[in-house]
Amino acid sequence: MSITLDRKVFQSSELSRQPLPVFAAATDAPVEITRRDDTPLVLMSLRENDARDSLLELAAQIIAITVDEDPRPLGERFADVFNWMWALDAVDREQCAVDLIRSSRASFATKKAYLAMAELASWQATAAATADGLTNAEVEWMKKPVSVKRPE
Known part of the structure; x- marks a missing residue:
């Protein structure tokens, strides 16, 4: 060997x-x-092969989006392909598009498909959480502790 x-x-x-x-x-x-x-x-392994296939599919989608002459912002063009991105606001859609491109480049450079796939999964989870109404709103903490009786 x-x-x-x-x-x-x-x-x-x-x-x-x-x-x-x-x-x-x-x-x-x-x-x-x-x-x-x-x-x-x-x-x-089949796992490795499937990860490579997924990365190639993602790359094909990203290339198709980025070479399109559509004048709309990149985030909107991405959302047309990755429909879950419509749950994100415009700023997050743009950031998501940039992050997916960068992580895909890193995946190709390092031959580590999981970098792009983890970024994709993370943004999908963020979109799902946003769609469920979860936000980054500041939490209002109680100023004084409240005493409660011990349950019986």
């Missing part, structure tokens, strides 16, 4: 003779399986 920048590399003979270490490595990150007379293969 050798290690490249992003993934461990195993020979196909290692996979056939001692598969457990190869499978264990593939559980953590994609591994490259080299073959004597053919192109290498990549072995990864």
